Amino acid sequence: MMDSSNHAMNPHNIDDSPAKIYLHSLTMRLLEGAEKLPAHLRDRHVRYLNASQNPDGGYSGRAGGSDLYYTGFALRALAMLQSLDMDRCTRTANFLTQRIQQPASAIDLFSFLVSSVLVTLGGGTDVLAAAPADWRDRVSATLEAHRTPDGGYAKLPNSPSGSTYHTFLIALAYQILERPLPNLDQAITFILSRRRDDGGFVEIAPMRRSGANPTAAAIGFLETASAITPEIRTSVVDFFAGLVSEFEGGYRANDRIPTADLLSTFTVVWSLLQMNGGDRIDLEAVRSYVLSLEAKAGGFQGGLWDNAVDVEYTFYGLGTLAALAGR
Structure with missing residues (x-):
């Protein structure tokens, strides 16, 4: 719903369907925490984020040029600060519309889907309103092109082996589509194969020592799949500490x-x-x-x-x- 005075997003109307529970939980918990931060801190970063928007409506990284990946992060930060407004979201929707037909990596596709949801919640144009009726089928087919023989997903189609991080991202993309991840058991087996004796998880199979970010991705995936055991939980907490x-x-x-x-x-x-x-x-x-x-x-x-x-x-x-x- 939109606030009639300033069109700021009302985050408490974010869809609470089970299919989106992970992203919803992340968004709501961060939003509720952000409300407790000092107003001057929130305002300072809203100004920075607003000033970072490019004329085409997108946001860029340090290399310059609007980018789906960085646009997604900017919108998520503004949503956390309850500072998405109709004008800004409309401009970003125009940028997203220009990217619909362009080839995308798994990261870009996830960023596009997240950004499309956020600009609509913020009062911008529904980027997918004019898409073919079977657009979810088409997106699902694109996601499955990233599936790898080991049961995971990779950054690019037809890759020989999967990535812990990209498997997590694609699982979240299916949540946005409100569809189950195909062959979930295979994906769970793949993620568990990336677990190491130090208690964490690795990004690619040859690695022997775990990292913070692949471990967080693995735990996020297992959470969406309701597949975290008490033993995994204990070992991961120790690893992170x-x-x-x-x-x-x-x-x-x-x-x-x-x-x-x-x-x-x-x-x-x-x-x-x-x-x-x-x-x-x-x-x-x-x-x-x-x-x-x-x-x-x-x-x-x-x-x-x-x-x-x-x-x-x-x-x-x-x-x-x-x-x-x-x-």
Whole structure:
């Protein structure tokens, strides 16, 4: 529903169907936490995100040029801050409409679907309103072209082996389509095959040591499939707890990297909270780390090693602060 005075999105009307429960849970929990953040902090980042929109309605990364991936992160950040408005969403809808017929990777396709939902909720044009009646069938066929012989999904069609991260993304894409993931048992077996003795999960089969982000993706997938066992939960919580950077306060991508980063910090914090592992988080240390990456004019850097901001890391920064505030 739209607010009659300023057309700001009312996030409490987001669809609560079982098929969208993971994305809905993520959105609502971050939104509720973001409401507890100081108004001046929220306003600063709304201004940054609004200023980041390109004339064609999309958003770009550091390389320049509007991009589906970064557009999705910008919209998700604005939605978290309850700051999607009709004019901005209409402009973004125009950008998305121009991308409908272009070939897309699994990431771009997921970003397109998420962005299309958000611009409609924010009062923009329904990007898929004029699509053929069988557009869900067509999207499903495109997603299945990314299926790999090992039961997972890959970034690109006809790949020889699957990716933990892309299997999770495509599972979420099917949720947006309100369709079950085909051959779910095979996908579960694939994800479990990426588990390692250190308690986490890896992105590709040859890797022996787990990483924060593939582990978060694996746990997210298993959650959507109702396939997390108590033993997996315990080992993953222990694995995540071991990734903390004692010096910085954030979390590292893996136990061989000396410095933390904002992506890993967000995924670890969110995952620990989802698995009732919040008592393993030093809330103040993580919050201090995240705030150290905030630019005065808005936006977040990727880590203490970074010297620029972008909309993706801004989502991770706001998302981490919101998750901690909700806690």
